[in-house]
Amino acid sequence: MAVHFKQAAIVGVGLIGGSLGMVLKRQGLADSVVGVGRRVENLRTAVELGAIDRYVSDAKEGVRGANLVVLATPVDTYERHLKDWAACLEPGAIVSDVGSVKGTLVGQAEGLIPERAYFVGAHPIAGREKTGVAAGSAALFRGARCILTPTQKTNRQALQTIRELWEAAGSTVLSMDPFLHDQVLGAVSHLPHVVAFSLMNALVEIRERTVPGLDLLAYAGSGLRDTTRIAASSPEMWRDICLWNRENLITMITVYERHLATLKQLIQAGDGPGIERELERGKQIREQLNS
Amino acid sequence: MAVHFKQAAIVGVGLIGGSLGMVLKRQGLADSVVGVGRRVENLRTAVELGAIDRYVSDAKEGVRGANLVVLATPVDTYERHLKDWAACLEPGAIVSDVGSVKGTLVGQAEGLIPERAYFVGAHPIAGREKTGVAAGSAALFRGARCILTPTQKTNRQALQTIRELWEAAGSTVLSMDPFLHDQVLGAVSHLPHVVAFSLMNALVEIRERTVPGLDLLAYAGSGLRDTTRIAASSPEMWRDICLWNRENLITMITVYERHLATLKQLIQAGDGPGIERELERGKQIREQLNS
Numbered sequence: 001m002a003v004h005f006k007q008a009a010i011v012g013v014g015l016i017g018g019s020l021g022m023v024l025k026r027q028g029l030a031d032s033v034v035g036v037g038r039r040v041e042n043l044r045t046a047v048e049l050g051a052i053d054r055y056v057s058d059a060k061e062g063v064r065g066a067n068l069v070v071l072a073t074p075v076d077t078y079e080r081h082l083k084d085w086a087a088c089l090e091p092g093a094i095v096s097d098v099g100s101v102k103g104t105l106v107g108q109a110e111g112l113i114p115e116r117a118y119f120v121g122a123h124p125i126a127g128r129e130k131t132g133v134a135a136g137s138a139a140l141f142r143g144a145r146c147i148l149t150p151t152q153k154t155n156r157q158a159l160q161t162i163r164e165l166w167e168a169a170g171s172t173v174l175s176m177d178p179f180l181h182d183q184v185l186g187a188v189s190h191l192p193h194v195v196a197f198s199l200m201n202a203l204v205e206i207r208e209r210t211v212p213g214l215d216l217l218a219y220a221g222s223g224l225r226d227t228t229r230i231a232a233s234s235p236e237m238w239r240d241i242c243l244w245n246r247e248n249l250i251t252m253i254t255v256y257e258r259h260l261a262t263l264k265q266l267i268q269a270g271d272g273p274g275i276e277r278e279l280e281r282g283k284q285i286r287e288q289l290n291s
Numbered sequence: 292m293a294v295h296f297k298q299a300a301i302v303g304v305g306l307i308g309g310s311l312g313m314v315l316k317r318q319g320l321a322d323s324v325v326g327v328g329r330r331v332e333n334l335r336t337a338v339e340l341g342a343i344d345r346y347v348s349d350a351k352e353g354v355r356g357a358n359l360v361v362l363a364t365p366v367d368t369y370e371r372h373l374k375d376w377a378a379c380l381e382p383g384a385i386v387s388d389v390g391s392v393k394g395t396l397v398g399q400a401e402g403l404i405p406e407r408a409y410f411v412g413a414h415p416i417a418g419r420e421k422t423g424v425a426a427g428s429a430a431l432f433r434g435a436r437c438i439l440t441p442t443q444k445t446n447r448q449a450l451q452t453i454r455e456l457w458e459a460a461g462s463t464v465l466s467m468d469p470f471l472h473d474q475v476l477g478a479v480s481h482l483p484h485v486v487a488f489s490l491m492n493a494l495v496e497i498r499e500r501t502v503p504g505l506d507l508l509a510y511a512g513s514g515l516r517d518t519t520r521i522a523a524s525s526p527e528m529w530r531d532i533c534l535w536n537r538e539n540l541i542t543m544i545t546v547y548e549r550h551l552a553t554l555k556q557l558i559q560a561g562d563g564p565g566i567e568r569e570l571e572r573g574k575q576i577r578e579q580l581n582s
Contacts, residue, residue, distance in 0.1 A: 184502060261548075263492075282491035283526055
């Protein structure tokens with residue numbers, strides 16, 4: 001039988017939370033969806049867009065009676081949230097999340113949730129330069145990957161239910177240890193974000209120092225636009241990701257700095273064959289990424 | 292009166308040269324277009340695709356009788372090419388190029404071309420991850436920018452003719468000093484390429500060291516794909532750009548390294564407000580780039 005919830009609560013009705021609400025409602029996966037949040041205007045938009053049926057500002061109220069609670073707030077707030085309303089969870093309720101970092105957060109959540117309820121970590125890998133439910137769509141997760149991060153404590157039935165939820169959203173669902181998740185995402189997502197944000201910051205300085213008065217960015221082609229698209233992502237969200245995946249990220253930035261320094265030295269030395277070798281290796285691995 | 296050439300020669304019938312040939316032929320801007328190259332298969336494809344009317348392997352032969360000669364080979368070959376066939380140029384012939392670096396190359400070309408002919412530097416800023424005429428299109432330059440790099444020596448009529456050619460191709464044409472061109476493109480194009488190639492190389496090492504045996508790239512979302520799309524560009528072409536714009540590039544890589552190091556230090560220190568401030572600045576400048 002298909003996954004179904006009598007009542008679902010979405011805590012944090014932003015791009016991801018709101019889009020998941022649209023999936024739940026459009027596909028009839030939940031009889032009712034309640035949104036929990038503070039910004040009334042955003043919550044009204046969520047109702048208008050069919051992401052939620054109604055909203056409350058008190059999370060305890062929203063969580064009561066819910067069979068599914070989705071934490072879709074910044075990962076930094078998980079502890080505060082769970083301490084606030086975990087005691088209100090129904091027997092058998094499943095708490096899941098959509099956070100971009102897992103690692104210690106999963107164990108923390110497991111420790112804060114009462115025995116009668118279950119936690120399943122989830123990370124839908126979906127585009128996030130825009131924020132807010134207004135940018136949401138029931139199609140956001142279609143064709144995307146969603147990584148579940150079960151531990152030895154994870155209830156197998158709850159895991160299966162969350163797997164079916166994301167499959168219903170059109171995603172390809174994978175499972176992975178929470179700490180491995182942070183290594184993998186550190187490499188394919190967090191490091192590229194650090195690179196892109198830093199590139200934009202460098203261009204500010206280059207513009208001011210090298211070509212003052214010239215609208216440098218007017219000369220950008222699609223290359224720069226694509227390379228730095230993710231630098232338009234939410235600074236708050238990425239601050240938290242940087243902090244929560246700090247150790248992996250520092251290691252990976254260090255590896256990146258070394259490769260950048262190598263290419264810089266080859267350029268400085270005018271070593272044509274050496275430069276070409278570096279670029280060729282980069283191109284080869286890039287071509288393993290389907291465009 | 293619209294721009295028109297009795298005979299045009301395209302030296303190097305790749306993505307850019309071939310696409311320009313398609314523009315010349317489709318729009319009737321040239322009575323005949325001859326391609327100069329070595330790879331017969333590629334040249335045959337160029338004829339089939341309507342990029343050129345015929346081809347020759349001897350550039351001297353191709354250049355004779357041409358009113359327009361477009362150098363569309365790697366910038367590193369300009370000197371060799373011009374020394375080979377500049378003596379065969381017709382009186383009044385215009386030599387132009389499509390290279391991504393200008394600077395000293397323009398003066399070099401001006402010095403190698405006889406008094407009876409004219410050089411006009413041009414750089415169409417069009418996508419170049421793919422190579423070869425088979426990836427070409429008469430629409431490639433539509434909506435793109437094309438930067439002309441006149442000097443005090445540049446013949447004004449020849450400059451106007453090349454301007455009209457690129458406007459006919461659908462491009463927005465700008466003029467800029469050749470050395471300023473290299474600073475601007477160093478910032479908005481060459482530095483991002485160095486960043487993207489280095490990121491791919493770092494990911495190779497991270498994959499091997501951190502998660503051996505795991506197909507890391509299978510977990511990549513659109514963020515990594517966009518960020519590193521330009522790392523699929525031609526290593527030969529980018530080797531030459533790195534070498535010919537070496538000084539600007541080294542300066543800019545150094546600025547970038549400093550901004551990366553700043554963000555790394557803030558992450559290492561767990562400085563949330565500091566991280567957010569850096570990311571916010573990056574996001575603000577990114578938003579000045581129309582997506």
